[in-house]
Each structure stands twice: as structure tokens, then as C-alpha cells.
Amino acid sequence: DTAVSQTPKYLVTQMGNDKSIKCEQNLGHDTMYWYKQDSKKFLKIMFSYNNKELIINETVPNRFSPKSPDKAHLNLHINSLELGDSAVYFCASSQTSGGNEQFFGPGTRLTVL
Amino acid sequence: AQKITQTQPGMFVQEKEAVTLDCTYDTSDPSYGLFWYKQPSSGEMIFLIYQGSYDQQNATEGRYSLNFQKARKSANLVISASQLGDSAMYFCAMREGPPNFGNEKLTFGTGTRLTIIP
Numbered sequence: 001d002t003a004v005s006q007t008p009k010y011l012v013t014q015m016g017n018d019k020s021i022k023c024e025q026n027l028g029h030d031t032m033y034w035y036k037q038d039s040k041k042f043l044k045i046m047f048s049y050n051n052k053e054l055i056i057n058e059t060v061p062n063r064f065s066p067k068s069p070d071k072a073h074l075n076l077h078i079n080s081l082e083l084g085d086s087a088v089y090f091c092a093s094s095q096t097s098g099g100n101e102q103f104f105g106p107g108t109r110l111t112v113l
Numbered sequence: 114a115q116k117i118t119q120t121q122p123g124m125f126v127q128e129k130e131a132v133t134l135d136c137t138y139d140t141s142d143p144s145y146g147l148f149w150y151k152q153p154s155s156g157e158m159i160f161l162i163y164q165g166s167y168d169q170q171n172a173t174e175g176r177y178s179l180n181f182q183k184a185r186k187s188a189n190l191v192i193s194a195s196q197l198g199d200s201a202m203y204f205c206a207m208r209e210g211p212p213n214f215g216n217e218k219l220t221f222g223t224g225t226r227l228t229i230i231p
Binding site: 096 | 148150156159163221
């Protein structure tokens with residue numbers, strides 16, 4: 001009964017390729033996020049969606065396109081991958097009412113060669 | 114200016130001792146939330162504890178407690194009776210503003226790597 005799941009866990013690909021990462025949450029939360037963790041372990045918000053609507057878009061290259069088909073899913077598509085895109089990408093979810101704790105998925109380690 | 118500052122890049126603590134991980138924050142918003150997450154070597158981010166800016170009492174969750182000193186803008190994590198499994202990276206994070214339908218981005222500190230020595 002995983003709360004926030006991501007696929008794939010590892011992704012190794014060549015520069016210039018296009019790839020997608022999928023995220024699903026079964027917590028009934030109304031908000032989902034994508035964060036990027038770089039090689040120095042620094043975590044930074046990329047996007048947030050509330051009820052399928054894009055709320056936060058944090059100066060991310062437009063090669064990155066999130067899509068939320070429904071409240072429980074948030075996918076991340078990356079076009080024309082670059083070496084600097086290598087990182088761990090975390091999906092997270094939260095419920096607006098309450099403490100607003102964000103629960104994270106296991107992460108997807110993307111390596112661009 | 115850094116919004117979240119964690120001044121201890123690494124700490125070594127003897128098993129069963131208590132440990133305090135420092136976190137200071139910077140915001141002018143009267144409503145905010147402070148979070149601590151644990152990231153073990155396996156890589157997942159585990160939510161530990163939350164403190165709201167208007168909460169009167171310090172948050173506690175089992176062996177974790179948050180020493181919230183609002184005037185000093187500090188939110189230190191205290192782990193009592195440390196265990197070997199506590200060895201991990203620990204991140205302090207802040208949400209500025211009240212929960213607001215998706216605008217609740219977390220700003221993270223640079224983390225503290227805690228190693229528990231048997």
C-alpha cells in the first residue's frame with residue numbers, strides 16, 4: 001500500500017532523448033509536486049498542481065512539461081535531455097487542509113550520458 | 114539571503130545520546146510552516162515532524178521533537194536516545210504563507226549528515 005509511487009526508479013539515457021517519469025499517489029491528496037535534487041543533495045521545487053491545475057512553475061526550462069491527468073497522477077516529460085538534467089526527481093503530495101505535510105515518493109534517479 | 118540555514122554539514126553522535134540538529138529560517142510572512150525530513154542512504158525522503166508558526170506548543174513525534182524559538186527564528190530538531198538507524202541526511206524546510214491550494218512550495222536547507230557511532 002505505497003502512498004506515493006514513481007516509475008521508473010532509475011533512468012539512464014543519452015543526451016537529446018525525450019523521457020517521462022510517472023507519479024501516482026493513493027492518499028486522496030489534492031496537491032502534487034515535482035522537486036529536483038542535484039548532486040550536492042540540494043532540493044528545489046519545480047512544479048505544483050492542485051486539482052489538476054498548474055499552480056507553481058519555478059523557472060524551469062520549457063523542455064520540462066508536467067501533466068496531471070487527474071488528482072492522483074502527475075507525470076513529468078522531459079524533451080531534449082541535457083547532461084545537467086542528471087539528478088534525482090521526487091514527486092510529492094499534500095492535502096491543502098491540515099498541516100500540509102508533503103509526502104514524497106521514492107525518487108527517480110535520472111542519468112544523462 | 115538564505116531562507117533556511119543548516120550550519121552543521123556533518124555530525125557524529127554516540128549511540129543512545131540525544132542530538133540537536135540546527136535550523137534557522139528567514140521570512141517576513143507571519144504564517145509559515147517548518148518541516149524536518151530524513152533521507153537515509155537508500156534515498157527516500159521521510160517526513161518527520163511539522164511546526165506551524167501559530168502553534169503554541171513545540172511539536173513532538175515519538176523520539177523527535179522540534180525546539181521552536183520564534184523570536185530567534187530557529188527550529189531545531191532534537192532526537193532523543195539516538196539509534197544506529199538514525200544515520201541519514203536531515204533536511205529542514207519551510208513553507209511561507211498559509212496552506213493555499215497548491216502554492217505551498219517547500220524551501221529546503223542544505224542538510225546535515227548525521228552519523229551515529231556504535
